[in-house]
Amino acid sequence: MADSSDLALEYGPPLPDVAQYHRISRALKTDAEGRMLRVAVLSSCTMGFLEPFLRVELRRLGVPAELFFGGFGEIESLVLDPASALHRYQPDLVVVALRPEDMFPDLVARIGSEDGHEFAGALTSVIDRVRGLLQSIAAQARWTTLVANFAVPEPAAFGLGDASVHGSRSALVAQANHQLHATVCETPGAFVWDYAGLVRAQGSDRWRDDRLWFLGRIPVAGTHHPAMAQHLARTIRAAMYPMAKVLVLDLDNTLWGGVLGDDGIHGIKMGDDYPGNVFKALQRQVLALRDRGVLLAISSKNDEALVREAFAVHPDLLLRWSDFAAHQVGWGPKSTGIAAMAHALGFGLDAVVFLDDNPVERAEVRQHVPAVKVIEFEAWGSLHRALAACPWFDQLATSAEDRQRATLYANERQRQTLATTHQSVDDYLASLEMTAVVATTTPVERARVAQLIGKTNQFNLTLRRYPEATLAGWIDDSPDHRIAHMRLADRFGDHGIIAAAVLTRAAKRAVIDVFVMSCRVMNRQAELAFLAFLVELARDWGCDELTGEFVSGPRNQIVEDWYRSVGFAPLDASEAGVARWHLPLSESTLAWPAVIARNGQWS
Amino acid sequence: MTDLLERRIRDVFINVLGVTDADLTTDASPETIPSWDSLTHISLMLAVEGECGTQFEPEDLMELRSFGAVVERVRASLHG
Numbered sequence: 001m002a003d004s005s006d007l008a009l010e011y012g013p014p015l016p017d018v019a020q021y022h023r024i025s026r027a028l029k030t031d032a033e034g035r036m037l038r039v040a041v042l043s044s045c046t047m048g049f050l051e052p053f054l055r056v057e058l059r060r061l062g063v064p065a066e067l068f069f070g071g072f073g074e075i076e077s078l079v080l081d082p083a084s085a086l087h088r089y090q091p092d093l094v095v096v097a098l099r100p101e102d103m104f105p106d107l108v109a110r111i112g113s114e115d116g117h118e119f120a121g122a123l124t125s126v127i128d129r130v131r132g133l134l135q136s137i138a139a140q141a142r143w144t145t146l147v148a149n150f151a152v153p154e155p156a157a158f159g160l161g162d163a164s165v166h167g168s169r170s171a172l173v174a175q176a177n178h179q180l181h182a183t184v185c186e187t188p189g190a191f192v193w194d195y196a197g198l199v200r201a202q203g204s205d206r207w208r209d210d211r212l213w214f215l216g217r218i219p220v221a222g223t224h225h226p227a228m229a230q231h232l233a234r235t236i237r238a239a240m241y242p243m244a245k246v247l248v249l250d251l252d253n254t255l256w257g258g259v260l261g262d263d264g265i266h267g268i269k270m271g272d273d274y275p276g277n278v279f280k281a282l283q284r285q286v287l288a289l290r291d292r293g294v295l296l297a298i299s300s301k302n303d304e305a306l307v308r309e310a311f312a313v314h315p316d317l318l319l320r321w322s323d324f325a326a327h328q329v330g331w332g333p334k335s336t337g338i339a340a341m342a343h344a345l346g347f348g349l350d351a352v353v354f355l356d357d358n359p360v361e362r363a364e365v366r367q368h369v370p371a372v373k374v375i376e377f378e379a380w381g382s383l384h385r386a387l388a389a390c391p392w393f394d395q396l397a398t399s400a401e402d403r404q405r406a407t408l409y410a411n412e413r414q415r416q417t418l419a420t421t422h423q424s425v426d427d428y429l430a431s432l433e434m435t436a437v438v439a440t441t442t443p444v445e446r447a448r449v450a451q452l453i454g455k456t457n458q459f460n461l462t463l464r465r466y467p468e469a470t471l472a473g474w475i476d477d478s479p480d481h482r483i484a485h486m487r488l489a490d491r492f493g494d495h496g497i498i499a500a501a502v503l504t505r506a507a508k509r510a511v512i513d514v515f516v517m518s519c520r521v522m523n524r525q526a527e528l529a530f531l532a533f534l535v536e537l538a539r540d541w542g543c544d545e546l547t548g549e550f551v552s553g554p555r556n557q558i559v560e561d562w563y564r565s566v567g568f569a570p571l572d573a574s575e576a577g578v579a580r581w582h583l584p585l586s587e588s589t590l591a592w593p594a595v596i597a598r599n600g601q602w603s
Numbered sequence: 604m605t606d607l608l609e610r611r612i613r614d615v616f617i618n619v620l621g622v623t624d625a626d627l628t629t630d631a632s633p634e635t636i637p638s639w640d641s642l643t644h645i646s647l648m649l650a651v652e653g654e655c656g657t658q659f660e661p662e663d664l665m666e667l668r669s670f671g672a673v674v675e676r677v678r679a680s681l682h683g
Contacts, residue, residue, distance in 0.1 A: 019650040021617035026621050048642050210643065211661045222649035 011060045011391060012376065014226035021226065025052035028059055032066070039090040039236060040143075041069040042075045044102035046217045048248040053229030060230075061237045061391060068486055072217055073102070079136055087141070093236055095193060096133060097148035099219070100126050106224050109151045116167025123150065123176035127183055128463070134187045144239050147184050148195040154204060182315050192200045192398040200230045233494065244373060245347050246290055246325075246391075248338050250356035251307065252301040254383065257281065260302055260310055261458040261519055271316045283318040289393055290323065295339045297326040299354070301522065303458075303555065304329040329556065331523055333428070334361050335368035342372075352461075353392045358520070359381065359492040364428060412565065426472075426595060433491040435597040436526065440535040441483035446471055449485050449500040451593045456516040457555040459527070460546060461562070464514050466502070473481035480505040482537050487531045488521055495521060499530045503537060510538035512548035522558075525593040531566060539585055547571070547582040608634070608681070615654050616670060619647045629671030632646050648673075657681060 008015055008024060015021060032068030037058070041047050048069045057066040060552045068089050069079050078086035086094075101108045102123035112118030130147055137143055156162035162169050177196060184190045199207050202224050206467045209221035220228055233488025256279045265555070269276040290296055296319070300307060307329050311321040320325070326345055328337030332357070342352050351369035355360055362374050441449050450468035457463075474481035486499040498521050502514035512534060517527050538546045548563050550556075563581035564570070567590055571580040583590070592598055615683045616627055620638045633639040641649070648664050650655075650672060657680045659667070 017613045018653045022646065022650065023618040023621075049646060052646070211659075211664060212649075215661055215664060216645055218645065222653065225649075 002430045007119040008056075009060055009377075010375075011062075013228050013389075014057075018222070018226070021052045021256060021369060024059075025055045026066070028055055032064070033222055033512065034064065036447065037063050037093065037236075037240060038068070038089060038091045039072065039093050039095065040078075040086055040089060041095045041097070042070040042078060042086075042502060043095075043097040043148075044073055045219045046072045046074070047097065047098075049220075049225060050229050050232070052227050054233060056586075057226070057229040058236065061233055063233070063240070065173055065236075069195060076371070077283055079133055079525050082140060083234065085462055093144040093146065093240060095136065095148070095197065095232065095236070095579050097193075098126050099148075099153075100150060101153040103129075105306060109157060111157050114167070116169075119167070119169065120172050120176075123172060124179075126150075127176065127180050130180065131183050133544055134184070134190055138187055138189075139566075144189070145184075145190040146193040146235055146239060147180065147190060148193045149180055149194045149197075151199040151204065154208065180416035193232060193235045194214070198228060198260060202227055234391045235396070237391065242351075243395045244294070244353045244392040245287065245351040246295045246297055246353065247347060248297045248299050248341065248352060248354045248372075249286065249312050250358065250361065251298060251329075253300060253357040254355060255279065255286075256317070262307060264454055264457075265306070265310045265314055266313070268310070270314060274454050276316065278326070278384070280316065280318065282387070283385055285384055287323075292393070292395065292398060294393060295325040295345060297328070297338075297345070298324050299328045299334045299341070299356070301331055301334075301519070301525075302329050303557070306555065307534065321461050331377050333364060333368065333425070335365045335372075338365060338372060341371055353390065355383070355387060360432065360490065363432075363492065365503050367428065367431065408419060416559050417601055428596040432524065432595075433597075434487050434524065434526070434595060435485040435531050435599075437589055437599050438530065439485065440476060441471070443472070443475065443487050445485055445497060446475060448497045450498065452500045452518065453483075453502075453514055456518065457553070458519045459517040459522060459559055460553070460556050461515040461559055462551045463553045464502075464551075464558065466514070471502075474502070474555065482541070484530075484533060486526065486533065488526055499526065499532065501534055502539075505541055506541065507545050509545045509547060510534075510541055510543040515548065525595055526561075528566065528590075528593045529596045529598070530603075535583070535585065544583055546585060547580065548587075549581070550579045552577040552579075608678060611654055612651055612670075612677060614676050615650045616647065619650050627670050629669070631670040632668050636660065644668075651677065653680070 008020060009538060023426040032230075037055075039058075041050070051069060055065060055067055068086065070086065078084045079306050081087070086282075100122050103126060107118045107122040133328045134145060134147075137145055150173050152170050156169045158165050158168070166267060173196075181192055185193050194332055206221060207224060212218035212221065212448055249255050257275050258267060268549075269279065270279050272280065286296060288448070304327075308321055311317060311319070326341035328334075330337070338352060338354060339349065342349050349372070353373045353375060354362070354365050358363075361375065366373055366374050373392045375386050375390050377383060400447055446468060450466070451472055454465050470481055475483055484501045485497050486505065488495045488498050495518070499517040500514070501512060501516070504511045504513050517530065535546060548568060550563060551559055552560065558578075563579075567588065568581035568583045571582050613624065613627055617620060620636055620643065622631075622636055622638070626636060633644070645664070648667070651652060652659065655677050657677055659676070663676055665680065667676055
């Protein structure tokens with residue numbers, strides 16, 4: 001199949017190009033292999049138009065399917081006769097869509113008596129017909145059945161007075177949907193397809209295209225065919241397959257706003273005002289999933305002690321550490337942590353959904369654990385919308401067991417040591433297609449560099465903060481100071497300036513006075529690239545030695561041993577909480593990392 | 604000569620009907636293309652509408668039965 005088709009086959013909003021559905025559908029038909037779900041659609045109006053859309057949307061949900069469409073009005077003959085084409089087809093699932101306006105056009109369109117009993121009678125007889133079909137199906141076959149509920153027929157006979165008059169269409173339809181629900185739910189294996197909800201969500205005004213209706217009994221405008229197919233496909237999937245069991249959540253800028261390590265517990269955005277209210281809404285939504293039996297898990301690049309403290313003391317967090325059935329807080333690849341958590345909780349990777357604001361983390365998880373469902377979304381602020389729109393928690397019935405599951409797991413938390421698997425980190429980093437630009441800082445970048453030095457708390461070796469004016473003085477006329485910075489971009493976009501340093505010179509020794517890097521790009525060898533640049537600067541300066549310090553602070557333990565890890569040797573410390581390191585430049589083999597292109601050039 | 608508009612409509616026909624460029628002569632019609640049946644016809648016309656941002660009259664929906672006729676009608680509707 002063509003590459004573009006493969007891309008379109010990932011789940012996402014309905015595809016904008018209608019013709020694409022036809023092309024992909026044809027390709028899926030020829031590529032058919034393995035077990036296909038057999039779906040039959042029986043209806044009182046033409047539904048055959050849905051075929052390519054439904055096939056593609058089911059496939060996007062991971063459900064390869066064969067489709068059967070009865071002709072319009074051809075329902076009982078197919079269901080009741082054991083020798084019919086439908087029985088020979090042996091469907092796994094049957095969709096029944098009966099519309100009162102198709103069966104009783106006059107009773108539906110006209111006023112009738114004052115209490116509207118003619119209209120109510122029409123609805124009742126549709127429900128009776130549904131009941132008969134369900135009984136017949138239950139007696140003969142084991143088909144899962146979806147029954148479409150009723151949208152309010154348009155146009156309403158009373159026009160805009162409809163809601164005011166006695167026996168209004170909308171009120172009677174609401175009642176009928178209630179009865180239909182009761183009828184369907186008393187039959188095992190039968191569920192409601194919320195057609196009324198679909199029409200409402202898409203907008204009943206533009207739902208129908210009169211040309212299609214009058215020419216071909218097609219009840220839905222062409223622009224809605226993809227959305228209708230997606231809605232039905234989701235309902236079919238939910239009827240046939242269990243929902244996802246685990247929601248893995250990132251913390252910084254996902255579950256709360258801001259970066260805990262940089263902003264501190266009381267600096268994260270979480271509360272009743274913008275932007276904290278965005279994250280509070282998301283937490284409510286997550287709690288609703290937990291109520292439905294979804295297990296929650298944390299995957300965060302953070303300091304675990306700080307995260308635990310935040311959950312313990314932050315007054316506005318709705319979720320607490322103990323609400324999560326598994327936790328992976330640290331600096332390893334997220335794919336590894338997610339696989340370990342799924343294993344510990346006893347679920348397959350395909351039962352896991354991952355929500356993270358960072359596209360790099362999402363891509364890493366997609367690449368290394370492709371069975372995990374990764375929620376994609378457009379922009380900041382659409383996180384809760386993306387979670388609401390995601391199909392993996394669709395569920396047509398709930399059980400008491402579902403609702404208790406989260407509690408069960410919290411009580412009997414599995415304490416297995418999380419096994420770690422090793423993937424090739426270099427392959428992953430290479431796939432990011434990183435490119436860095438390193439330079440000495442000019443007044444153009446000065447403000448951003450000052451900001452980075454001022455607010456970075458985690459990857460910060462010395463915790464020295466300098467106001468912009470101080471930096472400006474050094475940039476303009478100090479021969480013994482060099483300010484440097486690095487920009488980083490990858491295939492997901494430009495991160496801007498993410499690292500900065502201040503070098504000072506004393507005779508033939510260059511000293512790293514400041515070295516900071518944004519934790520967004522940690523563990524990507526960006527720090528090595530930047531350090532390699534500082535080594536070059538020191539050599540250019542005529543120095544033969546580079547020294548650095550680690551000054552211990554509340555949140556920078558992650559770089560405590562960094563100088564050793566990159567080849568510096570320890571020097572005697574002169575004061576407590578300060579470790580000093582040096583690198584003789586004549587011996588240094590420190591090189592620019594191969595996974596990052598420099599100034600657009602691959603080394 | 605194939606202009607841009609014809610190219611776009613051509614691609615819609617190729618996607619919806621599963622035909623090749625060579626099949627789509629000006630006279631190509633349900634008689635020459637087996638996959639162009641009555642149900643596909645509506646899908647085809649809807650896909651052309653979506654691609655070109657135009658809307659056919661009901662009669663056109665039914666009666667435009669050749670590739671050339673569809674292109675000409677879309678062209679006329681776009682140029683008033």
